[in-house]
Amino acid sequence: MAQIGTEDRDTAEERAFRLKAREHLKAHLPPRVADEPHMDWEDKALVARDRQIQRALWDGGLAGIMLPTEYGGQGLSRRHSDIFYEEAQPYRLAWHFGNAFNIVLPVLLAHGTEDLKKTYIPAMLRGDHIWCQLLSEPSGGSDLAGVIMRAEHKDGKWVLNGSKVWTTGGMDCDMGMCLARTDWTVPKHSGLTMFVVDMKAPGVTITPLKLIDGGQDFCQEFFDDVAVADDHVIGKVNDGWHVAGTQLASERAGMARGWHEGVAAAVEVNEIGLDPSYAALARELGVAEDPRARQLIGEAYVIDAVYKLTTRRVGNGIMSRALPPTAGAVSSLMAARVNARRCALMSELAGPAGVAVEQGSDPRIGMLRVTTHRIGGGTTEMQLNSVSERYLGLPREADVSRDLPFNQLRHNAARPG
Known part of the structure; x- marks a missing residue:
């Protein structure tokens, strides 16, 4: 077989890894089909196939190539990852796991407890869990710090009530990262907490939204007394804005390098x-x-x-x-x-x-x-603010609500007594 990409640079150990990947991919992954969508949540067979693909990568020791072994990864180098994507060019990869690997994984690594990492990262790598992020709400999307989904601590657990919307693939997701308000008496950025939620849990109702083009990739979720265990908080209680910052940065980094890893040519050309x-x-x-x-x-x-x-x-x-x-x-x-x-x-x-x-x-x-x-x-408007303030050094947009307790602000929810 002719050399592929950077094969001539391989060390003996890298060569062995390449041949292992080549053999396993050829035996277990479906070929890439021209014009097949990378992601189509309405195509249930395609979603199911991506679960099988991710499981096949796990079984072949090709899942989480650069992740630590204690979380189910291979503990290998960037070079090994590059080799994998070179060899994977002719095949379809598990592209419905984009949220899981681009967003959830970096957040868990940065803020999750050891128990959360050891429970959910291997399950993600095995193809057991497709993830979504639960951020936007019907009352507003761009003002993320203004979320009004309520999380109350009762009898040793958290109880979530409220609604999320515009959740990509929500109907097919097993787990979600959910930002909720845990303290209404502090400024809006200070009273938020990020939770791991089971999308199949009692009290979760998922409704696909039919768009004007006829598609139903997005969903709205209703949470009615949904119980979340104490140990399923990501980061610290009331520090969810810090976690959300990592989440948004990870999403934008994923968009910068290409959301569906393995789609673009693995070897960069001039x-x-x-x-x-x-x-x-x-x-x-x-x-x-x-x-x-x-x-x-x-x-x-x-x-x-x-x-x-x-x-x-x-x-x-x-x-x-x-x-x-x-x-x-x-x-x-x-x-x-x-x-x-x-x-x-x-x-x-x-x-x-x-x-x-x-x-x-x-x-x-x-x-x-x-x-x-x-x-x-x-939104484009929010991103304009972010780039201008973070990178161009322009003054922060005026916001008189930043320092006021959230329960003193106007919002579309009854204030807790």
Whole structure:
């Protein structure tokens, strides 16, 4: 077999690992299928297949390659991880576990107790648990510190009441990280606690939300007297804002390096490929020689190139620790702005063909990416604030509520007596 990627750099030990990975992947993983979605929560067979894929990686000693062995990982190096992804290029990986590995895992490693780590990280690596994050609420999404889901300590356990919304894949998730209010008498950032919750627990009702495009990837959850054990607090009680900071930074770092690890080519190349769909659309519409059409496509190529280079730089910086994990906010914000501009360019290029399509068809103007990236990881407006305040040194946005007790603020909930 011809050498793949960086195979010529392997030490004897790395070569042995590569051959082990190559043999196991070929025997146990399904091939990657062109145009198959990386993630589709409505396709239950695909979700189930990703569970099987993750289990197959675990059985082959290929799950959690860089994680400590005490948490079920392999305790190996970045080089071993790179080798794995080179060998995994022809195969589908367990991409429905994106939240688990991009968000939950870093939070548990940073803030979880040893019991939580040893209980839930191996289960994640085995494919037993798909995770979600329970942050946004019907009363507000961008003001995360304003959550009103209530957690009260009763009879040696926590009891949660309230609702969460816009939970990706909530109906298929086994576990969730949930931010709730545990003290209403202190400023809003100070009275929050992060919990591990069982999505199948009594009192949890999960309702899929049908979107305007017909999809049902998002859910709303209702918690009615849901019991959570004392030892399922992540971090400290009333220190949930600190934990949420790690959670959001991890999400943005994941978006910066690419949410679905193993999708992009494992070996970085210097060339930047140009999306052929832009010119193909112009030729299909008979405007390939139109000067304005060529300007639109040219700008799309430019912003794609700048975005890819910036994302690569931020991702490499986070990986090497030259940049903090919070730098993912730069890539996340750029994705939102670039996708919106690209969609506008393609919409002008396509004209009526960009909107007049049969139900379920792709209008090919990138609208899905706009709707996703203007909200995922925080709204564009919140990300603008984050980048301007954290990285450009601009003054913090005025907030008179920051120092007031939460029960003195206006919000859509009855104040506790």
